[in-house]
Amino acid sequence: MNNDIYVVIEHLRGQVADISYIMLAAGRDLARETGGKLAAVLLGQNAQALAENLAADQVLYGENAALAEFTSDAYQQALAGLISENQPRAAFFGSTTIGTDVAGTLSARLNIPLVSSCSKISDGMIVSQICGGKIMAETKLADTTTLITMIPGGYKPEQGRGGPPEVKPVPVSVADLKVALNQYIEPEVADVDITKEKVLISIGRGIQTADNIELAQALADLLGGAVSASRPVVDQGWLPTSRMVGKSGQRVKPKLYLALGISGAPEHVEGMADAENIIAINIDPGAPLFDVAKYGVNVDLFDLIDPLIEAIEAAK
Amino acid sequence: MTHILVPVKLVPDLVEELQIAGSGNALDMTWLRLIISEFDDHAIEQAIILKERSGGEVTVIAPDQEGMDDVLFTAAAKGADRITKLSGDFGEGFNNHALARAFASAVEGLAPDLILTGVQGNNDLDGSVGPCLAEYLGMAYVGYVAGVSLEGGKAVIKKEYPGGLIAEMEVALPAVLGIQAAEQPPRYVAVSKVRQMMKETSIVEIDAGDLDPSGGLDVSRMYLPEAAERAEMLQGNEKEVAARLVEIFKEIGVI
Ligand SMILES: Cc1cc2nc3c(=O)[nH]c(=O)nc-3n(C[C@H](O)[C@H](O)[C@H](O)COP(=O)(O)OP(=O)(O)OC[C@H]3O[C@@H](n4cnc5c(N)ncnc54)[C@H](O)[C@@H]3O)c2cc1C
Numbered sequence: 001m002n003n004d005i006y007v008v009i010e011h012l013r014g015q016v017a018d019i020s021y022i023m024l025a026a027g028r029d030l031a032r033e034t035g036g037k038l039a040a041v042l043l044g045q046n047a048q049a050l051a052e053n054l055a056a057d058q059v060l061y062g063e064n065a066a067l068a069e070f071t072s073d074a075y076q077q078a079l080a081g082l083i084s085e086n087q088p089r090a091a092f093f094g095s096t097t098i099g100t101d102v103a104g105t106l107s108a109r110l111n112i113p114l115v116s117s118c119s120k121i122s123d124g125m126i127v128s129q130i131c132g133g134k135i136m137a138e139t140k141l142a143d144t145t146t147l148i149t150m151i152p153g154g155y156k157p158e159q160g161r162g163g164p165p166e167v168k169p170v171p172v173s174v175a176d177l178k179v180a181l182n183q184y185i186e187p188e189v190a191d192v193d194i195t196k197e198k199v200l201i202s203i204g205r206g207i208q209t210a211d212n213i214e215l216a217q218a219l220a221d222l223l224g225g226a227v228s229a230s231r232p233v234v235d236q237g238w239l240p241t242s243r244m245v246g247k248s249g250q251r252v253k254p255k256l257y258l259a260l261g262i263s264g265a266p267e268h269v270e271g272m273a274d275a276e277n278i279i280a281i282n283i284d285p286g287a288p289l290f291d292v293a294k295y296g297v298n299v300d301l302f303d304l305i306d307p308l309i310e311a312i313e314a315a316k
Numbered sequence: 317m318t319h320i321l322v323p324v325k326l327v328p329d330l331v332e333e334l335q336i337a338g339s340g341n342a343l344d345m346t347w348l349r350l351i352i353s354e355f356d357d358h359a360i361e362q363a364i365i366l367k368e369r370s371g372g373e374v375t376v377i378a379p380d381q382e383g384m385d386d387v388l389f390t391a392a393a394k395g396a397d398r399i400t401k402l403s404g405d406f407g408e409g410f411n412n413h414a415l416a417r418a419f420a421s422a423v424e425g426l427a428p429d430l431i432l433t434g435v436q437g438n439n440d441l442d443g444s445v446g447p448c449l450a451e452y453l454g455m456a457y458v459g460y461v462a463g464v465s466l467e468g469g470k471a472v473i474k475k476e477y478p479g480g481l482i483a484e485m486e487v488a489l490p491a492v493l494g495i496q497a498a499e500q501p502p503r504y505v506a507v508s509k510v511r512q513m514m515k516e517t518s519i520v521e522i523d524a525g526d527l528d529p530s531g532g533l534d535v536s537r538m539y540l541p542e543a544a545e546r547a548e549m550l551q552g553n554e555k556e557v558a559a560r561l562v563e564i565f566k567e568i569g570v571i
Contacts, residue, residue: 111531304558
């Protein structure tokens with residue numbers, strides 16, 4: 001094993017994903033500890049240009065027609081070869097639809113450990129956020145190559161931008177694929193574009209029923225904004241996917257993000273952490289969203305909404 | 317006939333306060349309330365939707381954790397044909413590598429065409445069960461799945477990308493899919509129906525033998541988050557808080 005740190009670059013339809021730059025920032029912190037090189041691993045077809053802004057010492061570029069679009073098994077095969085041959089000290093993947101498909105299977109295939117949901121490298125320790133952000137865990141690098149999946153929060157993408165780095169082509173072999181991409185299906189056209197709203201009244205599971213959404217809508221109407229939501233509200237079918245904030249939904253930066261009954265799981269926070277003013281209303285004093293918000297109110301949201309509506313009406 | 321297997325597990329109920337064990341590197345299990353992992357619940361729902369749509373059989377399999385019987389009988393009440401429990405040392409915490417190996421050894425006798433499991437559990441730290449299980453069985457894995465249909469030896473799936481983008485993919489069967497969301501929200505069943513299942517069905521037990529946690533992690537420390545900047549908490553009764561919120565809305569210019 002050597003001391004190098006690999007970062008598996010994620011890209012989709014010609015764009016490098018922000019998580020790739022975040023991983024490069026974390027990888028730099030880890031490489032400083034191990035004394036190795038920071039290498040970005042870029043897989044694709046005619047994708048070399050994507051290496052340009054990667055703040056890595058080197059880009060290992062694996063070109064193959066089967067890697068033109070992401071599929072789990074093509075990426076897995078390519079990376080299993082590369083990692084077992086070169087034995088880096090650690091390899092970062094996004095805790096994303098791309099990274100987790102690959103990191104999990106590689107851990108089992110190569111029998112090496114995988115640390116999930118890392119948000120930060122701190123003094124060489126891998127710091128993870130689990131249990132919806134309620135628990136932190138610190139893990140050391142193992143004696144073998146350690147795989148790490150990364151969530152945003154600890155680094156800004158700008159910290160991983162730089163370059164252009166040296167690009168070194170590497171051979172990759174891919175055969176007998178079991179997964180194939182048929183097509184991309186574009187998101188449905190939204191009735192409201194929550195990324196453009198100045199005020200979002202955002203509701204979570206604490207809203208309890210679809211009927212209660214009208215309470216949030218009344219607030220949104222008064223403040224000239226729209227209603228957005230956490231994933232469970234959308235999974236219940238109470239609001240369309242276009243209203244979802246977070247990892248699988250939209251990233252929003254409104255002037256006011258008023259969260260009603262949202263716990264603040266990392267998957268939600270990644271979509272709204274950059275909002276200008278976050279106000280969290282939650283009955284649980286230990287809700288992780290209170291660690292992100294500027295203001296917090298620890299009450300039953302149903303006791304607060306009516307007085308709040310009255311106070312706003314009186315103030316207008 | 318298509319046989320769909322759904323491996324599920326219990327995870328901490330995050331509504332409760334979580335505590336760290338005396339060892340300093342694990343959750344305190346003593347007071348922990350466990351519930352079915354939300355995404356495993358979606359996996360059960362998706363399996364039953366597939367069965368209702370195109371026939372087949374659904375088996376739900378789970379480690380013998382405290383409270384699991386209720387979860388399994390609930391799955392039967394929803395429409396699972398068989399409920400199975402892995403007996404083994406699942407009491408004091410186990411990692412996902414060990415659980416995936418235990419599932420894999422049981423799967424060989426069950427010969428499923430398709431395995432659906434939750435994409436993630438809220439306490440996953442050494443990766444998730446699905447990808448490990450797929451690899452131990454030599455099957456393909458795709459996660460973040462929110463829609464499955466079966467067409468001639470293949471699963472056609474909808475894989476979620478950020479922002480609502482979907483990748484439609486084809487996966488050769490047998491395969492393991494990590495379910496993010498079922499096509500419909502998990503159905504509710506009446507308690508009376510679950511009770512009826514307790515009388516009419518029984519849980520098949522399979523011995524998982526000794527667990528093998530290799531590939532798992534050596535956690536140095538677990539702790540509660542220490543926020544650098546916590547929110548300023550607004551105090552007072554609802555009226556006072558409402559008045560203060562209105563002031564804040566004015567300060568930031570939304571009123
Ligand atoms: C791969 C993946 C992707 C995901 N992507 C997303 C995503 O894009 N967006 C997203 O939001 N989630 C996403 N999730 C889900 C995420 O992990 C959480 O499960 C989800 O964010 C929780 O939503 P919630 O806060 O509404 O519900 P919960 O976590 O159940 O929280 C509900 C909150 O409401 C509070 N509450 C209850 N009643 C009241 C009351 N009367 N008054 C005040 N407060 C009350 C509770 O104290 C609790 O804090 C994803 C998960 C995975 C695995």
